[in-house]
Amino acid sequence: MTETDTAAFDWQSFLRAWSEEWADSLPDDEARNEEDETARRARWLGFPPASEERITAMEERLGRRMPPSYREFLAVSDGWRHAGGFVWLLAGTGDARWHDNESGLADLFEEYLDEDAGPEERQEADLWRRGLQLDVESDVTHVLLDPEDVDENGEWAVYTWSSWLAAPPERHTDFAAFMREMYREFHSLRAGRREGAPEFVNDTTRRLDAQVDRARLEALCGDWERAAQALDEAKEYGRPRATGLGDQLRRLLGQSSGVDFEGLVTDPRYAPELLPPLVAEHASHSHWDDSTLTYRLRGADDDLVALAYATLEQVRDGTYRYTATGPFGEAVERARELARWGDADGAWQVLRDAVPLWEPLGPDHLAPLGWVADPLLGPLATPERGRELLSTPRGGQVGEAPTPTTPLDPGGLAWLAEPDPGNNRRTFRFVLVEGVDPQDLPRRLADGDSDSDSDGDGDGGEKDGAGGGAELSEPLTSWEARRRWLDGRREFSSYDDRALMSVGRAGAGWSFAFDGEPAPFGGQRFVSPATRASAGTRAVVVWSGLRRGHGESYFHLSVARDGTEQYAFTYVDGEVRQSGEIPPALDPSRFFFGGPRGGGETERALLEAVAGEFGVHLPRHAITHGRLHTFTTGSWTRPPGEGETYMVIRMG
Incomplete structure (x- = not known):
């Protein structure tokens, strides 16, 4: 039976079972008033049924025909005791009356309305003027039938509100739904067995x-x-x-x-x-x-x-x-x-x-x-x-295995060209190294006088725990890593571009180091770390700023093998510098002929080409939502030459 299927609701059986369970739950030695003791002995919380004439007289007094479920209830019991835990007496034909803001709650609720409150909000506040009050005795709990909230069956919604609950009025679809909820409330309160009470067991x-x-x-x-x-x-x-x-x-x-x-x-x-x-x-x-x-x-x-x-x-x-x-x-x-x-x-x-x-x-x-x-x-x-x-059967049980969920990572590199949720990732750089484990990257990319954490578990890391040198930190979120990296730093220099990078695996046979918040592109002083990272293997460096919101746009790609650069190109604001024999798939003229097609579109095409050429990917979920080991690289810029200047900012 659904909440709105009141026509088939058996009020007699429902109310009789409720009454008997209530009577059986009471301790014999508990003090009770005369009405409750009579109800306990009779095993009936209700009253004699109301005749059709009595119900009709009530409707004439109130000027409205009552909703079906409330009428059917009255025909079985003209009122009810202990509707849940906080309504001690519920109105029958003689006690039901229009509330007419008797409590002053309409004024209170209207005080909290904003100036731009809509009709629905104002109608909710007006409930206290138009509602039919059913609570006769209660613990400051109001029960109102709403004659303006009517469904296709002629049922009025019931609203309940208690002053001691920090919540708006609770809506019940009709009177039968309200009574079922009060029955559940009775059970819930009795389930926490009180000392000396009979065991609460029934059908x-x-x-x-x-x-x-x-x-x-x-x-x-x-x-x-x-x-x-x-x-x-x-x-x-x-x-x-x-x-x-x-x-x-x-x-x-x-x-x-x-x-x-x-x-x-x-x-x-x-x-x-x-x-x-x-x-x-x-x-x-x-x-x-x-x-x-x-x-x-x-x-x-x-x-x-x-x-x-x-x-x-x-x-x-x-x-x-x-x-x-x-x-x-x-x-x-x-x-x-x-x-x-x-x-x-x-x-x-x-x-x-x-x-x-x-x-x-x-x-x-x-x-x-x-x-x-x-x-x-x-x-x-x-x-x-x-x-x-x-959905997976477990614990020794059998059943059909569920359909696997969609992977979190899209694969490839193109996702880097998509705006991140905060639209913060306008620039990024990463290094890919072939045939080495991720824990080997600090040795290849950090300053040469530091040793790496041999097992990569972070146990031998720097005191700051954020990869303060050639050792891997413990796995950290990107926010935690950057916070620790910046904590205590008092000097920032344009001379030295040391990157905080997260590391992991970039597909079969490749490892990556990724920086999602790089310093400004080094221009003429930039030195690709691909050369030093490629000792005995191959390394790829990508640095993109094609979607910058201001300043110059740029993209750099360099590939090195065995400590020697094989090819590279750098695009900066309409100009391309390139060296070596660049594979056709990565030829910059494919992407920058006549200028870039648009930052995001060009960036996506370039990243797809890099991913296809080397068979690599970066794990979006781990980089954006997970935890990864981090370390600090050596500088991505060369020392300033004669006549070149740089800026140092010291704080505190």
Whole structure:
């Protein structure tokens, strides 16, 4: 039955079941007023039914025919006690009346309207003048039927509002939908068993608990949509486990606000998987006050709270590492190594292929979750990939494998010619080196008197952690790397152009070093690093400023092998300088004959040509959203010659 299918709604059965469940939930020794005690003994929260004559008399008094679902309710019970937890008496034929701004709330809501508020907003504020009031006794909770919010069946919407809730009025499609919601509210409040109260077990709770059990198996089989729907319904009734299970699905679908894995995160069995994403969400929104973290860990013992704060510290400093057992855990390590060097799609494929081998930590564990807090694996998470993971049978269950999601990286180099979300990437430069690992790039590109970090894990890096010399930093976001690189610097010189570069793999047999915020192009003093990078191999350098918003536009390409430049060209504002035998595919006359065709169009064509000539690509997702090792290169400019000047800026 849908929310609007009131014609088929069985009010008698619905209200009778509600009354009996309410009566059974009351402690025998609880103090009650006479009306409630009578209702408990009668096992009936309602009143005698209203006759058609009585309903018609009410309608004549009010001047309107009542909506169908409210009329049908009155014909079964002329009013209702304890509609949810905060409305103690709901109006029948004798008590329903026009609110007529009795509460003064129309004036209050109108005060908050902007001068440019539209008709819909003003109509919402006017609800307090036109609404039919149904609350007779309540905890400052108003229930109004709106005669101007009418559907095709003649049903009036119901609005509820409580002064102690910082929220706008809540809309229910009709009176039956409102009563169903109040019934769920009753269940939710009773589900948290009070001391001395009878165990809250009845046909409804048994049905919902069995539904939760089925949903758990459906989720493990990959049918997460059916599972999510069943768990959401059980959650509305306050059933144990429903929120904790449903939150696992919600988190992988990209929802983090309000997700706290209720009842499971404080279980030591599940804490290794559920604490990290909870802590990561806290870290992303709370920088000064960590006391709210303990609020989300209600019921946790001291050891678990200590683990949460230790994990929080690791998440904040980027040292948290997700681990898992068995074959899936082995795949996690392989995926991290791929992600470390920029292969986001390859890393995801490794994780995805291993999901069927994953085993839960306990009966209420639905999917691997801790990886979303890992600094290297977390950037792989998208809502689409979350759906793919959840659609994959796992934990010993069988089912059909889902269709793989679209890769995050487009391949090639042309994406660099597209505006980035902030339209900040107008210039960039990169170095490609063939046949070497990324951790070898600092030795080739930094000053010759520095040694590289031999294993590339960043453990031997500079104190600033941002690649302050020939050693690789730990993996950092581009923002973190540049912040650390600039931190403490007091001198900036046009004489020395040392680049902060991210490194990774650029396809089969190639490594890259990329700078997305280069200094101004060096012009006559520019020296391509391709020569020193190409010792014993081949190196390619690209520096583009074709889409600059002001100043000269430029593009440089140079290729070297075994320490000797093979060919190069530099375009600067309509002029091309070139040397060596340039392959036809890269001939600058193809791109700059008669001037560039337009910065972005020419840049794209050049980048496509470079990618095709060398079979390379740069990983967009890792560069823009992930974490990569960084280091600082040697200068891209030669020392000034006789008569040349340069500028030094010293700060502080």
